[in-house]
Amino acid sequence: MTSQAAAIKAYTHWGQAAHADNTDAYVNAILVREFLHERRSAWARRVSLTEAPETAARQADHDSSLDLRAAVVTLPPRQRAVLVLRFYCDLNVYQTAEALGCRPGTVKSQTAKALDSLRRAMGTDPDASHAGAPAPGVGRAAIEGGQLHA
Numbered sequence: 001m002t003s004q005a006a007a008i009k010a011y012t013h014w015g016q017a018a019h020a021d022n023t024d025a026y027v028n029a030i031l032v033r034e035f036l037h038e039r040r041s042a043w044a045r046r047v048s049l050t051e052a053p054e055t056a057a058r059q060a061d062h063d064s065s066l067d068l069r070a071a072v073v074t075l076p077p078r079q080r081a082v083l084v085l086r087f088y089c090d091l092n093v094y095q096t097a098e099a100l101g102c103r104p105g106t107v108k109s110q111t112a113k114a115l116d117s118l119r120r121a122m123g124t125d126p127d128a129s130h131a132g133a134p135a136p137g138v139g140r141a142a143i144e145g146g147q148l149h150a
Contacts, residue, residue, distance in 0.1 A: 006034040064122075071121035079114035082107055 009030050010017060020026040072080060078100070085096040086107070097104045 005038070006031040009034065067122060068118070071118050074121065075114055075117060079110050079117070082110040083114050086111055 006027075010027050013030070017023050017026045017030075072083065075083070081100060082096060085091045085099055086093075091099065093104045093107050097107045100107070
């Protein structure tokens with residue numbers, strides 16, 4: 001539709017286009033403007049600004065925030081630094097590696113370890129939720145030796 005609308009505009013304004021210094025640039029500008037107009041119009045058809053949302057805004061869970069902060073404090077300094085740079089400062093892997101003076105692979109592994117530690121600390125570790133699975137940090141020897149009691 002965009003190229004068709006641009007062709008119609010170029011035809012109706014051909015007198016101005018013919019007198020322009022660069023006819024190709026003039027027609028190209030028409031094409032770009034029609035493309036942008038079409039994109040804006042499509043957005044306006046999809047989004048209604050008059051309707052109020054049916055759901056209320058989510059309330060912040062202050063207890064979870066405090067638990068998360070306490071869990072982050074227990075992380076080793078390098079893992080803490082990686083999380084802060086990646087998710088609070090919004091740096092990518094390479095920028096974080098440059099800031100810490102290490103390799104991108106180190107940033108990735110430290111991020112994975114830190115997130116794993118936080119999941120365990122917050123009780124959201126999917127591996128620890130299997131039925132019959134031992135708690136994190138409980139070895140097979142402790143289970144077999146009868147040191148773990150229900």
